[in-house]
Amino acid sequence: MDFVEKFDPGARERALSLLPAESREVYESSPRSSWLSIEHDHWVVDGICETFGVERAVACWRASVPDLVDKPLLKSFVSGMMRVFGSSRTRVVSLLPRAWGAVYRDFCTPRVSQHASGATVTFYNIAHPVWQYPNYFNSWRGVCEGMLDLAELEGTVEFQLERDRRRAVAEFSWSI
Helix, strand or coil, X not given: CHHHHHHCCCHHHHHHCCCCHHHHHHHHHCCCCCCCCHHHHHHHHHHHHHHHCHHHHHHHHHHHXXXXXXXXXXXXXXXXXXXXXXXXHHHHHHHHXXXXXXXXXXXXXXXXXXXXXXXXXXXXXXXXXXXXXXXXXXXXXXXXXXXHHHCCCEEEEEEEECCCCCEEEEEEEEEC
16 A cells, blocks of 8 residues: 555545554554455555545556565565566566466466567456455556566557356557
């Protein structure tokens, strides 16, 4: 939630005030790098969406990506992969599946396929509880859009949920 405060000073407290007391206690007493169970964590995601509205919440998650990859949990991994990719900015999107579990543990299995003018990230095996809290998909869209910013690519991300609730797809398009 530090990124929420950077995005809009005062918003962290507004979002946290929307959490039930038990979930807020779990959130505030947990170490920053720990994972919360979905029964508590979804309130944080929902609180961000309620505080900002969906589109501004997506913008917040998008803006959080550079901050997130600078945290100890991902910093060495991302900087190492960026050195490997060198000048191939379009390959940065392929980091997403490798780093996903550090943020969204046991939520799904993302896979990326690159094509001439973009990439497709498909989220398979989405855990059933995730479908109960659709604001997670807003956060995923924001993170995907943030990957474009991390790679310094001009482009778009179309994020869609399949009706049968088997997977979600993020279609990246960019021009170099």
